[in-house]
Amino acid sequence: xxxxxSGLTTKLxxxxxxxxxxxxxxxxxxxxxxxxxxxxxxxxxxAVIEFDAGGDRSETRSRLNIVPAPKYHTTGxxxxxxxxxxxxxxxxVTSTNSFFSANLEEEGxxxxxxxxxxxxxxxxxxxxxGRTQWNVRHHxxxxxxxxxGREFFLxxxxxxxxxxxxxxxxxxxxxxxxxxGHGPEATRMSGRCQRYLSTxxxxxxxxxxxSGKRGPRSxxxxxxxxxxxxxxxxxxxxxxxxxxxxxxxxGQAILSAPSALGVLRGLTTFEGLWYYLPPPRAQVRVQNxxxxxxxxxxxxxxxxxxxxxxxxxxxxxxxDYDEIRYAPFAPYYIRDQAAFGWRGLLLxxxxxxxxxxxxxxxxxxxxxxxxxxxxxxxxxxxSFPLQLxxxxxLAQQGAYSPEELYSEADVRRIVRxxxxxxxxxxxxxxxxxxTASVAASHPDYIACNEAxxxxxxxxxxxxxxxxxxxxxxxxxxxxxxxSVAKLSASRYVSTGGDEINVRCMMDDEATVAALSKxxxxxxxxxxVFTNATxxxxxxxxxxxxxxxxxxxxxxxxxxxxxxxxxxxxxxSSDATKVLDKGYRVVHAASDYFYxxxxxxxxxxxxxxxxxxxxxxxxxxxxxxxYSFDPYEGVKGDQQHLILGGELSLWTEQTxxxxxxxxxxxxxxxxxxxxxxxxxxLHKVITPGQDQKxxxxxxxxxxxxxxxxxxxxxxxxxxSSSTIWRxxxxxxxxxxxxxxxxxxxxxxxCALRPxxxxxxxxxxxxxxxxxxRRFNRTWTLVGEECQCTYAALHSSVLSRTEVHRGLT
Numbered sequence: 073x074x075x076x077x078s079g080l081t082t083k084l085x086x087x088x089x090x091x092x093x094x095x096x097x098x099x100x101x102x103x104x105x106x107x108x109x110x111x112x113x114x115x116x117x118x119a120v121i122e123f124d125a126g127g128d129r130s131e132t133r134s135r136l137n138i139v140p141a142p143k144y145h146t147t148g149x150x151x152x153x154x155x156x157x158x159x160x161x162x163x164x165v166t167s168t169n170s171f172f173s174a175n176l177e178e179e180g181x182x183x184x185x186x187x188x189x190x191x192x193x194x195x196x197x198x199x200x201x202g203r204t205q206w207n208v209r210h211h212x213x214x215x216x217x218x219x220x221g222r223e224f225f226l227x228x229x230x231x232x233x234x235x236x237x238x239x240x241x242x243x244x245x246x247x248x249x250x251x252x253g254h255g256p257e258a259t260r261m262s263g264r265c266q267r268y269l270s271t272x273x274x275x276x277x278x279x280x281x282x283s284g285k286r287g288p289r290s291x292x293x294x295x296x297x298x299x300x301x302x303x304x305x306x307x308x309x310x311x312x313x314x315x316x317x318x319x320x321x322x323g324q325a326i327l328s329a330p331s332a333l334g335v336l337r338g339l340t341t342f343e344g345l346w347y348y349l350p351p352p353r354a355q356v357r358v359q360n361x362x363x364x365x366x367x368x369x370x371x372x373x374x375x376x377x378x379x380x381x382x383x384x385x386x387x388x389x390x391x392d393y394d395e396i397r398y399a400p401f402a403p404y405y406i407r408d409q410a411a412f413g414w415r416g417l418l419l420x421x422x423x424x425x426x427x428x429x430x431x432x433x434x435x436x437x438x439x440x441x442x443x444x445x446x447x448x449x450x451x452x453x454x455s456f457p458l459q460l461x462x463x464x465x466l467a468q469q470g471a472y473s474p475e476e477l478y479s480e481a482d483v484r485r486i487v488r489x490x491x492x493x494x495x496x497x498x499x500x501x502x503x504x505x506x507t508a509s510v511a512a513s514h515p516d517y518i519a520c521n522e523a524x525x526x527x528x529x530x531x532x533x534x535x536x537x538x539x540x541x542x543x544x545x546x547x548x549x550x551x552x553x554x555s556v557a558k559l560s561a562s563r564y565v566s567t568g569g570d571e572i573n574v575r576c577m578m579d580d581e582a583t584v585a586a587l588s589k590x591x592x593x594x595x596x597x598x599x600v601f602t603n604a605t606x607x608x609x610x611x612x613x614x615x616x617x618x619x620x621x622x623x624x625x626x627x628x629x630x631x632x633x634x635x636x637x638x639x640x641x642x643x644s645s646d647a648t649k650v651l652d653k654g655y656r657v658v659h660a661a662s663d664y665f666y667x668x669x670x671x672x673x674x675x676x677x678x679x680x681x682x683x684x685x686x687x688x689x690x691x692x693x694x695x696x697x698y699s700f701d702p703y704e705g706v707k708g709d710q711q712h713l714i715l716g717g718e719l720s721l722w723t724e725q726t727x728x729x730x731x732x733x734x735x736x737x738x739x740x741x742x743x744x745x746x747x748x749x750x751x752x753l754h755k756v757i758t759p760g761q762d763q764k765x766x767x768x769x770x771x772x773x774x775x776x777x778x779x780x781x782x783x784x785x786x787x788x789x790x791s792s793s794t795i796w797r798x799x800x801x802x803x804x805x806x807x808x809x810x811x812x813x814x815x816x817x818x819x820x821c822a823l824r825p826x827x828x829x830x831x832x833x834x835x836x837x838x839x840x841x842x843x844r845r846f847n848r849t850w851t852l853v854g855e856e857c858q859c860t861y862a863a864l865h866s867s868v869l870s871r872t873e874v875h876r877g878l879t
Contacts, residue, residue, distance in 0.1 A: 137801035140747035142408040147401040154402035155265035192287025270322035292491035294333035300413040306331035308409035309338035411749025414716030416445030422452030424727040425476040439493035441743035453508035469512035502568030508536025519580035541586035541597035557612040570619035603631035659717035698741040736813035737803040
């Protein structure tokens with residue numbers, strides 16, 4: 073039974089050719105191996121099962137060019153690419169063995185509706201599958217190699233046929249054939265697609281995490297309504313893409329997950345497997361060599377020639393077939409889940425305003441790399457762009473202009489848009505510091521408003537902080553947070569609390585008078601203020617999030633309950649201090665995770681030596697971000713308190729013109745750190761290895777194809793071309809979707825990521841010399857030129873040392 077959700081009409085169609093329902097729900101079935109005997113090799117931080125398909129394909133390697141890297145995977149060796157059939161569809165399999173199609177093939181995939189009412193499938197999951205179907209059909213992401221993916225379709229016949237027509241060696245390399253991707257009924261020639269994928273079947277497994285409603289929770293509910301620790305359990309998935317079914321027809325892939333959120337993560341991975349191969353200018357079908365006697369054969373086979381240049385070419389050289397989209401390393405088996413539940417990106421919309429459309433583009437790209445927290449630092453001293461119906465004066469007086477504000481409708485739209493893409497929106501109203509923008513509407517609430525010299529009263533201009541010792545200000549701020557809490561769909565809201573300037577408060581007569589009257593210290597007043605603001609959140613069922621100063625700089629404050637989440641930003645070493653106090657921690661340290669560093673000072677005052685540097689120099693490269701170890705210095709019994717990590721973009725020098733190039737693709741490196749995890753979480757599939765080698769603290773049900781083995785980061789191929797290859801691929805996919813992601817290297821290098829082998833550093837005396845040379849992009853190794861160093865000898869360089877040196 074096949075039900076089209078778009079239009080909600082029922083059609084009797086022979087959909088899947090399966091022996092039984094059990095074939096569909098068992099992604100580990102042996103037929104995936106297709107009767108061939110695998111051999112095992114290591115690629116990056118994975119064990120890859122390579123299939124002996126015969127022939128020499130040394131230019132291709134078994135791999136997934138995906139960021140973040142899946143936890144386990146096996147692939148083919150590149151000799152059996154699978155192409156997307158023209159009738160490709162995504163279908164749902166329900167517990168009653170019914171099949172439902174997500175027939176929403178349109179750009180964005182946000183049409184349709186009524187899914188839960190008629191099928192039990194959440195509407196936002198239906199829309200997500202529609203977006204995936206659109207993306208895999210319409211993307212134009214080419215495989216990053218010199219041949220652009222042609223190597224997966226070349227055969228010996230192609231080479232000899234091209235030589236017969238007088239093509240030179242370069243044209244022979246460019247010569248290739250393939251069919252239009254219309255399924256097995258299409259006429260095939262040498263080198264054309266031999267295998268097709270027609271169906272991706274989705275099954276949400278029975279799980280204790282599903283809701284009491286008919287069917288599973290929506291992606292939005294999974295992403296926003298549960299505690300972080302429970303969301304983590306929902307993000308796992310399994311994806312199985314065999315070469316074809318047992319009857320030799322078009323293949324059916326299977327995606328299974330315990331939740332709608334897990335399905336979304338699996339769909340994201342599925343999209344990252346596919347590449348685009350455009351049709352060449354001409355297809356060679358020369359039956360009579362004499363027919364080319366009046367034409368230049370080199371012109372006939374030149375893809376870049378003008379139409380007029382093809383006059384006189386033989387019949388059969390016209391473009392009479394379509395482009396194809398293919399996954400080169402089929403068959404695939406992927407089993408994946410996140411290591412950490414908090415994978416965030418902070419955007420400051422006070423220093424510069426960002427439109428709703430730009431924020432939604434950012435959310436789309438975040439979802440591509442499985443980020444799940446959008447930390448919206450929505451207000452600050454510079455502006456107050458949040459328009460609240462019960463506090464309208466704040467935005468009316470505090471926004472840059474009437475056009476540069478967020479209405480409550482805008483906020484709800486962003487929250488909904490994010491939630492449907494697996495992203496929770498964390499609102500931050502930073503208090504009591506960073507509140508000078510409140511003075512425009514409530515001047516009596518602010519101490520040292522725009523006081524000079526500003527450096528005496530603030531970390532940056534303009535100066536101004538809430539008079540948090542004033543009872544009226546405390547009550548007003550509590551009401552403000554009550555409004556914000558009700559606007560939020562998240563279980564978490566940040567009250568900030570960083571960079572409180574003591575001099576500003578102690579030079580303020582009103583504050584000093586209030587402290588004297590009540591017999592308080594400034595920290596006691598802060599504790600009362602925090603108790604009130606946090607009470608507003610807790611009354612709405614939400615947990616407060618604060619910056620590290622709240623627990624490290626003001627003594628023990630009873631208002632900071634043990635469940636408060638603390639973001640560490642000053643320095644990564646401060647995390648252990650917060651952990652020692654028993655709080656949950658989010659890594660957001662400026663020495664790794666600040667995207668605004670290294671752009672020069674914006675204040676205009678030179679530092680010592682006359683240099684105009686930013687306070688947190690140097691620039692945080694993606695490789696520096698990638699070198700972070702979430703558990704460095706963390707005691708074993710405190711590791712459960714590490715929720716994850718977050719990159720921050722403070723926008724003093726960023727607006728809509730350079731937002732994407734500042735964020736991407738660096739943020740993808742952080743996504744991998746907290747999705748794929750640290751050394752204690754990485755495992756590889758290694759058939760035949762003793763199951764006892766698995767890390768008992770992070771054990772998982774073992775895949776049938778192998779057991780688990782712990783990876784030592786000092787021996788894993790973290791620094792080699794594998795991560796460069798995957799980062800390049802991710803960046804180019806972003807560009808293909810219109811994202812202005814910054815290039816990592818020259819395009820020449822992206823097509824040749826470290827293909828010239830491995831450099832081993834054998835002695836400590838060589839260590840420093842090679843680390844210094846990491847800052848050079850071009851390095852001669854023998855007679856070859858490679859763009860990146862590959863794996864360094866594990867006894868010499870640690871992972872952190874390697875990545876701190878990469879450019």
